[in-house]
Amino acid sequence: MPRTVNVAEHAVRKEAFLDVAQRLIQTKGYEAMSIQDVLDELDASRGAFYHYFDSKHELLEAVVDRFADLAMESVAPILADPQLSAVQKIERVFAGIARLKAEQKDLVLAIMDAWMSDGNALVREKLRHMTSSRLGPMLSTVIQQGVSDGLFNPGAPDETALVLMTLIQGFQEIAGDIFVARQAGTMTFEAVRRTFAAYTEAFERILGITKGSITLSDEATLRFWFD
Numbered sequence: 683m684p685r686t687v688n689v690a691e692h693a694v695r696k697e698a699f700l701d702v703a704q705r706l707i708q709t710k711g712y713e714a715m716s717i718q719d720v721l722d723e724l725d726a727s728r729g730a731f732y733h734y735f736d737s738k739h740e741l742l743e744a745v746v747d748r749f750a751d752l753a754m755e756s757v758a759p760i761l762a763d764p765q766l767s768a769v770q771k772i773e774r775v776f777a778g779i780a781r782l783k784a785e786q787k788d789l790v791l792a793i794m795d796a797w798m799s800d801g802n803a804l805v806r807e808k809l810r811h812m813t814s815s816r817l818g819p820m821l822s823t824v825i826q827q828g829v830s831d832g833l834f835n836p837g838a839p840d841e842t843a844l845v846l847m848t849l850i851q852g853f854q855e856i857a858g859d860i861f862v863a864r865q866a867g868t869m870t871f872e873a874v875r876r877t878f879a880a881y882t883e884a885f886e887r888i889l890g891i892t893k894g895s896i897t898l899s900d901e902a903t904l905r906f907w908f909d
Contacts, residue, residue, distance in 0.1 A: 696734045696744075698724060704745050708788040712742055712796035743808055746793060749786070753779050754816050761820060768828030773897050775820070780903045794858050813854070814847050821846055828889065835890030845888055853881050857907075864908045874908045 702723040706715040717731060717738055724730075735741045757778040760771055783790045797806055822843035828834030836842035860877060863869035882898045889896075 695730075699726075699731065699734055699741070700745055700748055703741050704748075704789060707742070707745060707792045707796075711792060713799060717741075742793075742796060743812070745789075746809055747812060749789065749793075750812060750816055753782050754820075756782055761823070768824050768831060768833050769891075769896055771824050771827070772821075775824075776898050777900070777903075780899065784903070784906055794861070798858055798862075810851055813851060817850065818843055818847050825889070833891065836888060842888060846885065849881065849884060849888070856881075861907060871905075871909050874904060878904060 699720060702720050703715070706719055706723070710719070715738075717728070720726075720741070721728065721731060735744065757775045760766065760774045760778060763771070766774070797809065822840050825834055825836060825839040825842055825846075829836070829839060856877065860869060860874055864871070864874065878899050882896065883893055885898060886893055886895055
């Protein structure tokens with residue numbers, strides 16, 4: 683007779699693993715954290731761990747996945763607001779995600795460390811796909827609104843969203859390199875500002891809007907991370 687799974691209990695137990703893993707990733711770092719560390723915190727067996735996750739990498743992916751879900755949940759009211767223009771939605775979505783990252787800075791920095799590790803290439807690819815699967819449809823919908831309102835003048839909205847996702851993912855990687863460079867004192871804040879401005883201008887060109895029409899990262903956000 684097959685074993686019946688209590689869905690609610692399963693979800694609560696999985697969340698407990700994610701809570702502990704997130705705390706350890708923030709305090710010890712992903713590379714230093716072991717599966718045994720997680721088990722010790724929860725007084726759990728390896729069998730219990732592997733009931734939820736296939737590997738340590740999958741545990742990291744689940745922590746990031748939960749953070750991404752929280753980010754999309756936080757900006758959902760913005761996307762659903764019929765009073766906002768397409769430009770306002772893009773600006774507020776980026777601002778909302780930036781606020782969430784600032785609130786969980788320790789986690790974001792720990793994830794970035796794991797992201798940049800040479801041994802985590804497969805994790806990087808999965809996280810790129812995760813970002814694309816969430817932001818891609820959102821961008822496509824907002825672009826369609828902008829086209830309908832006469833604000834944007836791209837080609838096909840879906841394909842344009844794909845191009846913008848490629849730009850965003852490249853920007854995320856560059857942002858990590860910039861952060862490291864600023865910590866090492868090898869890059870000026872003015873150079874950071876120019877880099878962000880160049881990506882914003884590329885974003886505007888793809889959408890077919892004039893330079894200075896959109897703000898993807900304000901001065902306060904730049905200074906929070908890079909000054």
